[in-house]
Amino acid sequence: KQEVTQIPAALSVPEGENLVLNCSFTDSAIYNLQWFRQDPGKGLTSLLLIQSSQREQTSGRLNASLDKSSGRSTLYIAASQPGDSATYLCAVLFGNEKLTFGTGTRLTIIP
Amino acid sequence: NAGVTQTPKFRVLKTGQSMTLLCAQDMNHEYMYWYRQDPGMGLRLIHYSVGEGTTAKGEVPDGYNVSRLKKQNFLLGLESAAPSQTSVYFCASSRGTEVHTEAFFGQGTRLTVV
Numbered sequence: 001k002q003e004v005t006q007i008p009a010a011l012s013v014p015e016g017e018n019l020v021l022n023c024s025f026t027d028s029a030i031y032n033l034q035w036f037r038q039d040p041g042k043g044l045t046s047l048l049l050i051q052s053s054q055r056e057q058t059s060g061r062l063n064a065s066l067d068k069s070s071g072r073s074t075l076y077i078a079a080s081q082p083g084d085s086a087t088y089l090c091a092v093l094f095g096n097e098k099l100t101f102g103t104g105t106r107l108t109i110i111p
Numbered sequence: 112n113a114g115v116t117q118t119p120k121f122r123v124l125k126t127g128q129s130m131t132l133l134c135a136q137d138m139n140h141e142y143m144y145w146y147r148q149d150p151g152m153g154l155r156l157i158h159y160s161v162g163e164g165t166t167a168k169g170e171v172p173d174g175y176n177v178s179r180l181k182k183q184n185f186l187l188g189l190e191s192a193a194p195s196q197t198s199v200y201f202c203a204s205s206r207g208t209e210v211h212t213e214a215f216f217g218q219g220t221r222l223t224v225v
Contacts, residue, residue: 034214042219098156098159099203099214101154
């Protein structure tokens, strides 16, 4: 079964710190991996997309890496800010069809 | 540019009633998805479509039906609503397997079955 796991479920860090969110998946035959942000009661906002042939993608203070052989991706957030507080979701496109989500990491940045 | 639009945004149903959720996208995307999101469960795939006229089951398809008669629309139907279907429903679309394709989401439909 193709599964996506995100650990921890919740994380709190002081403002200004750098942090890493983790995503693991069970099948290395992925097409791409996408990181999303979700604010309470809202929809999903796409942050970064990594194709299976890529190792990393960067956007501003965000950097996402992909290691297919180990089935892992990380989202690195530099110099965290209170506005970064949200739930971060990892989604993997398996077999060119099914976009499968992890359960997310709820991030709280403490001012 | 509207992106992905879900209708309605909120709905309360009585057990046994039926309803249809509409997802519309204006980006000429091939792939469309319906998810439900429940506390502690993340987003679970209900049904999806890889093109007009096609549908396929996801992780939790029971109690739901879908149709993709037009490329821009993906309908999710509940024939006989149950309290267990109380959830937030999200629709998404993507170009499919083209390079750099990413999934775009609607704002969600909050459904309560009483």
